[in-house]
Amino acid sequence: xxxxxxxxxxVIVLTMGxxxxxxxxxxxxxxxYRQPDQRGVNVFEAPKDTITMFDELxxxxxxxxALQYQALDNENSGVTPLSEVGSNFNLATANLDxxxxxxxxxxxxLRTYLSSRHHHEPYVKGGYFQIDKLDFIKEGxxxxxxxxxxxxxxHMENNYGDAHFRRSDNAQALYNPFVGNLIMDSFTTExxxxxxxxxxxxxxxxxxxTNGKLNQSTTVSNGTTGGAAFLAKVGYDKQINDDFRxxxxxxLYNTGYAPNVYLYSADRAGSRYYSIMQDATATSDNFRSGxxxxxxxxxxxxxxxxxxxxxxxxxxFGTIEVTxxxxxxxxxxxxxxxYAGEVIYRFGEKENVYLGGRYNTVSAExxxxxxxxxxxxxxxxxxxxxxNVLMKAEYVSQSYNDYPTGDLLEEGKFDGVILEAVISF
Numbered sequence: 001x002x003x004x005x006x007x008x009x010x011v012i013v014l015t016m017g018x019x020x021x022x023x024x025x026x027x028x029x030x031x032x033y034r035q036p037d038q039r040g041v042n043v044f045e046a047p048k049d050t051i052t053m054f055d056e057l058x059x060x061x062x063x064x065x066a067l068q069y070q071a072l073d074n075e076n077s078g079v080t081p082l083s084e085v086g087s088n089f090n091l092a093t094a095n096l097d098x099x100x101x102x103x104x105x106x107x108x109x110l111r112t113y114l115s116s117r118h119h120h121e122p123y124v125k126g127g128y129f130q131i132d133k134l135d136f137i138k139e140g141x142x143x144x145x146x147x148x149x150x151x152x153x154x155h156m157e158n159n160y161g162d163a164h165f166r167r168s169d170n171a172q173a174l175y176n177p178f179v180g181n182l183i184m185d186s187f188t189t190e191x192x193x194x195x196x197x198x199x200x201x202x203x204x205x206x207x208x209x210t211n212g213k214l215n216q217s218t219t220v221s222n223g224t225t226g227g228a229a230f231l232a233k234v235g236y237d238k239q240i241n242d243d244f245r246x247x248x249x250x251x252l253y254n255t256g257y258a259p260n261v262y263l264y265s266a267d268r269a270g271s272r273y274y275s276i277m278q279d280a281t282a283t284s285d286n287f288r289s290g291x292x293x294x295x296x297x298x299x300x301x302x303x304x305x306x307x308x309x310x311x312x313x314x315x316x317f318g319t320i321e322v323t324x325x326x327x328x329x330x331x332x333x334x335x336x337x338x339y340a341g342e343v344i345y346r347f348g349e350k351e352n353v354y355l356g357g358r359y360n361t362v363s364a365e366x367x368x369x370x371x372x373x374x375x376x377x378x379x380x381x382x383x384x385x386x387x388n389v390l391m392k393a394e395y396v397s398q399s400y401n402d403y404p405t406g407d408l409l410e411e412g413k414f415d416g417v418i419l420e421a422v423i424s425f
Contacts, residue, residue, distance in 0.1 A: 105133020
């Protein structure tokens with residue numbers, strides 16, 4: 001841990017000159033970049049800029065910090081005792097972000113979790129190389145095509161669905177109007193590439209491939225070092241007039257075979273609902289508490305449809321997700337479906353205060369053959385004290401239905417209130 005901290009300190013020192021320079025000009029507003037503050041709310045894929053501000057290589061140092069006060073209770077049938085939970089502060093989480101303009105139309109992003117629920121020590125989440133121009137080959141090379149095209153390559157957060165743009169990513173919780181993410185929290189970081197094309201009329205599309213692996217290895221298993229995942233997204237996103245914006249996307253994540261499918265369990269940062277539904281005899285933290293993973297270990301096909309409508313201060317965002325998959329040891333594929341809808345209303349000239357609600361439900365067939373469901377209701381409120389500082393509160397109630405007798409989640413339920421403070425810059 002000490003060596004990692006020393007390395008992080010060295011990086012900060014070496015790049016401080018660039019950072020100071022960037023903060024005294026408009027360079028902190030990167031090209032083709034989602035702002036990490038309130039300006040990034042309701043931004044999905046990074047906007048495609050037509051004007052560049054590039055002068056020379058420079059580094060933007062950013063980061064985020066989040067802290068919650070949790071007051072939740074949990075219960076189940078009592079056959080398998082639950083760990084008792086009380087009210088107190090959770091472990092504070094922090095991110096370090098490095099964004100580097102390498103050349104005109106060429107940039108790099110790197111995010112490091114300095115502290116998270118699952119890893120208290122710093123570790124790299126992932127990063128990518130982004131190309132918006134090909135002038136490094138020849139000035140003006142394929143200029144007309146690249147006005148609409150973006151290429152991303154890296155070990156990075158893959159663009160499946162729109163829900164991952166509104167989720168909390170460890171300490172970067174400023175985009176999320178609530179405290180918790182979805183029950184089936186789709187998020188994974190795999191080595192791959194994505195190519196985007198955005199038309200002038202609001203239509204856009206993306207295709208991508210990854211090696212289907214969260215943990216990289218060259219070890220042979222089942223006669224191969226791994227499979228592959230195919231990603232695709234098509235959508236329409238248009239600001240119809242000053243008050244009305246409409247967006248609709250459909251996404252696909254599909255593997256033929258993968259050593260381990262992590263689409264719903266790759267987030268090592270952990271759930272926001274600490275110590276919830278934990279076995280009383282457990283000796284370690286279930287950092288995914290409150291989430292549901294259908295357990296499609298080696299094959300998965302997942303489709304997500306996301307409508308988004310914003311009219312004035314009122315916004316509606318939905319998730320319709322249909323998935324199927326299995327482990328190699330299973331004869332047949334199983335299904336898991338998720339539906340979520342949220343309504344937010346933002347007040348004030350700068351929309352710096354909001355109220356909202358979300359209903360989220362999952363139904364799935366377990367590997368045991370049992371059909372179960374999980375339901376969650378959330379009420380949220382937030383106040384942007386500045387564009388970089390957000391205070392929010394959430395009431396959450398989640399119930400587990402039809403789990404078999406003796407299961408930890410039989411007649412399971414948790415509810416209560418969480419307060420969260422977020423800083424992001």
